[in-house]
Amino acid sequence: MEKEIKCHLCEGKAVLKYEELKLDKGRIIIKNSPYYKCVECKEEFATSEQMHELSNKINTKFVFQRPIINAGRSLAVTLPADIVQYYKLKKGEKIKLIPESRKEIRISLS
Ligand SMILES: [Zn+2]
Numbered sequence: 309m310e311k312e313i314k315c316h317l318c319e320g321k322a323v324l325k326y327e328e329l330k331l332d333k334g335r336i337i338i339k340n341s342p343y344y345k346c347v348e349c350k351e352e353f354a355t356s357e358q359m360h361e362l363s364n365k366i367n368t369k370f371v372f373q374r375p376i377i378n379a380g381r382s383l384a385v386t387l388p389a390d391i392v393q394y395y396k397l398k399k400g401e402k403i404k405l406i407p408e409s410r411k412e413i414r415i416s417l418s
Contacts, residue, residue: 313344313355320348329362331390332372338365 315322322344329338341362343354354362374385387397395417397403404416 309342315346315351317351318349320346322346332388
């Protein structure tokens, strides 16, 4: 992984940093999760490679079990607060549900 890359916002210098990610009220800890922080504009971001790596880790190690609840005439699943925070999700935001197989539905944010 590059120690320094260009900031995607201001083209300034962004340096590689590691953080400890806590999910599910601290029950799940991902140590040394890499991201970049721009020394100019302070933007923090992850590259697609880093995001991919993280989602692989989450896919294999971290599973949040949620019950299906009623929401009017639909059924709903709530999102854990940690997921909301980490992915910066907002009410009203559109997400995509992608059927992967008879046993798997993927959630996509774009
Ligand atoms: Zn920047």
